[in-house]
Amino acid sequence: MKNIPSSLFGTTGKFFSLILGLSLVPVLITCVFLYYYDYLETKNRYDTLAKQNAYFQAQNLNDLLSKIRTDLQLVADVAETRIHDLEFIKQVIGGYAGPQVTVSGMAVVTARGEVFTRTGQTPTAESIARDMELREGTRRKESYAFLSRVNGNQWNMVMVQRMVADSDTKFLKAFIPIENILPVISLPGAFLARWSALMDHEGQVLSLSGTWSIDEKLYQDYAVQSFERERMVQAGIRDNGQSFQLFMIPVAQKLMVLGLAFDFHDFTTNRQPLGKAVILSVVGWTVILMLVSFYIARKGSGYLSRREVRLQAMNEQVVEAGKMASIGELASGIAHEINNPVAIMVEEAGWMQDLLEDETELAGTKNFEELSRSLRQIRQQGRRCKDITYKLLSFARKSDSRVQDVDLNALALEISAISEKRAKYAGVKINMDLDPTVPSIQTSATEMQQVFLNIVNNALDAMEKKGGELNISSKKDHEGIHFWFSDTGDGIPKANLNKIFDPFFTTKPVGKGTGLGLSICYAIIQNLGGKIIVTSQPGQGTTFHIQLPCPQKHVGIKTESG
Amino acid sequence: MSLAKVLLVDDEVPFVETMVKRLSRRDFDLLTAYSGQEALEVMEKEPRVDVVILDVKMPGMDGIETLKEIKYRYPLVEVIMLTAHATVETAIDGMKLGAFDYLMKPAEMDQLVDKVKRAENIKRHKEDRIAEAQAMDIYHRRGD
Numbered sequence: 001m002k003n004i005p006s007s008l009f010g011t012t013g014k015f016f017s018l019i020l021g022l023s024l025v026p027v028l029i030t031c032v033f034l035y036y037y038d039y040l041e042t043k044n045r046y047d048t049l050a051k052q053n054a055y056f057q058a059q060n061l062n063d064l065l066s067k068i069r070t071d072l073q074l075v076a077d078v079a080e081t082r083i084h085d086l087e088f089i090k091q092v093i094g095g096y097a098g099p100q101v102t103v104s105g106m107a108v109v110t111a112r113g114e115v116f117t118r119t120g121q122t123p124t125a126e127s128i129a130r131d132m133e134l135r136e137g138t139r140r141k142e143s144y145a146f147l148s149r150v151n152g153n154q155w156n157m158v159m160v161q162r163m164v165a166d167s168d169t170k171f172l173k174a175f176i177p178i179e180n181i182l183p184v185i186s187l188p189g190a191f192l193a194r195w196s197a198l199m200d201h202e203g204q205v206l207s208l209s210g211t212w213s214i215d216e217k218l219y220q221d222y223a224v225q226s227f228e229r230e231r232m233v234q235a236g237i238r239d240n241g242q243s244f245q246l247f248m249i250p251v252a253q254k255l256m257v258l259g260l261a262f263d264f265h266d267f268t269t270n271r272q273p274l275g276k277a278v279i280l281s282v283v284g285w286t287v288i289l290m291l292v293s294f295y296i297a298r299k300g301s302g303y304l305s306r307r308e309v310r311l312q313a314m315n316e317q318v319v320e321a322g323k324m325a326s327i328g329e330l331a332s333g334i335a336h337e338i339n340n341p342v343a344i345m346v347e348e349a350g351w352m353q354d355l356l357e358d359e360t361e362l363a364g365t366k367n368f369e370e371l372s373r374s375l376r377q378i379r380q381q382g383r384r385c386k387d388i389t390y391k392l393l394s395f396a397r398k399s400d401s402r403v404q405d406v407d408l409n410a411l412a413l414e415i416s417a418i419s420e421k422r423a424k425y426a427g428v429k430i431n432m433d434l435d436p437t438v439p440s441i442q443t444s445a446t447e448m449q450q451v452f453l454n455i456v457n458n459a460l461d462a463m464e465k466k467g468g469e470l471n472i473s474s475k476k477d478h479e480g481i482h483f484w485f486s487d488t489g490d491g492i493p494k495a496n497l498n499k500i501f502d503p504f505f506t507t508k509p510v511g512k513g514t515g516l517g518l519s520i521c522y523a524i525i526q527n528l529g530g531k532i533i534v535t536s537q538p539g540q541g542t543t544f545h546i547q548l549p550c551p552q553k554h555v556g557i558k559t560e561s562g
Numbered sequence: 563m564s565l566a567k568v569l570l571v572d573d574e575v576p577f578v579e580t581m582v583k584r585l586s587r588r589d590f591d592l593l594t595a596y597s598g599q600e601a602l603e604v605m606e607k608e609p610r611v612d613v614v615i616l617d618v619k620m621p622g623m624d625g626i627e628t629l630k631e632i633k634y635r636y637p638l639v640e641v642i643m644l645t646a647h648a649t650v651e652t653a654i655d656g657m658k659l660g661a662f663d664y665l666m667k668p669a670e671m672d673q674l675v676d677k678v679k680r681a682e683n684i685k686r687h688k689e690d691r692i693a694e695a696q697a698m699d700i701y702h703r704r705g706d
């Protein structure tokens with residue numbers, strides 16, 4: 001547009017303005033279309049995102065509770081070994097802090113309903129005993145859960161695990177304040193629900209968070225509906241200027257309903273000024289105004305694509321989270337389906353090897369050697385399949401990691417010490433610049449070790465040929481805890497950059513890497529509510545930036561004295 | 563001393579067929595079954611089974627169910643669980659129910675043979691102890 005020769009305005013001015021005037025019509029149509037298309041598209045995407053987000057939170061909640069359940073089983077397994085030993089049991093249950101500080105207290109109760117021991121914030125002895133009476137009917141079950149008001153006010157989910165040893169039955173009870181649950185299940189980085197609530201089967205709110213209050217008339221029916229149908233209920237609601245998408249999802253094995261409301265209004269009105277601006281400028285009369293409208297339309301579509309990119313990123317994040325969960329479920333199925341045929345192949349090869357041993361007259365011939373080598377290779381490759389599937393399984397099994405205070409700086413030093421030999425061999429110098437104010441966090445030491453080790457190993461791999469420097473630094477600021485691992489290797493090609501966290505993605509030669517390392521890191525960091533940001537300059541190097549939230553105020557479980 | 567009698571239970575037919583050949587070659591007396599139900603039937607006919615190698619995931623009666631039933635009916639028989647996907651939970655379950663050991667498919671033949679032999683020894687040891695106890699019992703009764 002800018003390159004129109006000025007002479008044209010003089011000689012063919014009329015003709016030119018006619019052309020431009022005519023071209024106004026399609027431009028106008030395009031603008032209206034773009035505006036409307038953008039609106040629909042935005043609405044659509046928003047809808048999907050909200051649904052995925054709601055589903056993810058419900059899944060997170062269920063995962064959290066099943067993790068606690070598994071933990072309780074383990075605690076009970078240990079406690080059962082010395083069931084009469086009060087001191088021992090005290091130690092065992094005192095040593096357990098729930099994931100993300102959701103369990104506020106625990107108690108061991110005898111079959112007669114008497115409190116054997118308790119730690120942390122538990123209800124009064126009478127209240128515990130009363131709960132036992134209430135649940136008399138379900139006593140035969142190994143484990144169960146119910147809702148209860150602790151000391152008459154705070155709603156708790158009580159998980160009970162039955163312990164039987166030496167014909168003595170005791171019950172291990174964990175108290176999970178419902179209000180502790182909502183803050184830890186939201187999806188980091190995604191937009192937040194304006195209203196989230198955990199409700200009982202009648203739609204009575206047990207715990208509430210968010211910036212909105214919604215009249216209970218508007219959601220209670222939906223909560224009951226979703227509870228009865230055992231499925232997610234979605235509703236678009238408009239009331240007194242409030243416009244929102246409501247989701248109701250039964251959670252915690254039909255004990256509660258998770259309700260979420262997302263602000264749809266906000267999102268769509270954001271779009272309108274741009275659309276109006278585009279239309280207004282397009283209906284402007286002068287050529288200059290028309291050029292401007294062209295410009296704005298272009299800018300508009302630029303803005304659109306930026307929006308799309310942003311939405312896409314959010315979308316990907318949600319999808320990614322979903323993908324992780326289903327890989328976990330898939331892993332055991334895959335392991336089973338692969339290991340069975342592989343076992344048959346390995347055994348057949350073994351059988352051929354057995355038979356070859358009988359062929360004494362063949363021994364020492366060239367073909368005999370070749371056959372033996374070939375059979376050995378089959379067995380070795382079988383073992384490789386097994387390794388991969390069991391790695392996959394360990395990826396799926398997140399729950400068997402003990403949570404403890406982990407000093408991340410010390411861990412980084414430890415990892416660099418472990419890697420020193422390899423670094424020396426690869427001609428790599430490791431520099432450390434650690435911020436001493438970085439606090440310890442509550443996590444699994446082995447998991448964090450795995451994250452650091454994987455990233456350091458990747459960096460060393462990248463510099464293996466030419467050598468270089470690996471700079472490890474940490475910092476604490478208002479955003480949280482940061483760790484940077486910068487190498488001076490070849491960098492990651494742009495095309496691969498967004499794939500490196502995908503399971504099974506690897507650039508290493510066949511048999512060298514399973515392509516699970518970084519996706520495991522990603523899953524671990526994501527579990528902690530943090531993120532990993534990778535920046536890479538081909539030819540210059542790569543930086544892995546791990547960002548973790550600062551530990552929240554610690555609601556520890558202390559052993560009750562006396 | 564007679565050969566150890568091993569019952570191999572797995573729903574994967576070709577796996578069972580090959581394993582039988584390989585284990586027989588290593589001086590075991592092999593019996594086979596392709597389901598938990600069949601395993602119990604075989605054991606009823608042939609009560610002198612020493613060790614059972616038992617697949618965990620089978621259609622119908624699964625490995626854990628079969629293990630419970632075997633341990634209930636024949637407490638002295640040792641069971642080695644063999645599985646294509648071991649989870650901590652099933653491993654704990656199996657061991658709690660009295661399985662002797664837990665192996666993952668594809669298993670190393672040497673390892674399997676070693677475990678079967680150890681399981682058989684333990685079974686024989688238990689049998690001896692019981693025989694001793696019974697002998698004592700009879701002795702005392704005769705005494706009075």
Ligand SMILES: [Mg+2]
Nearest residue numbers: 573617619620
């Ligand atoms: Mg099977």
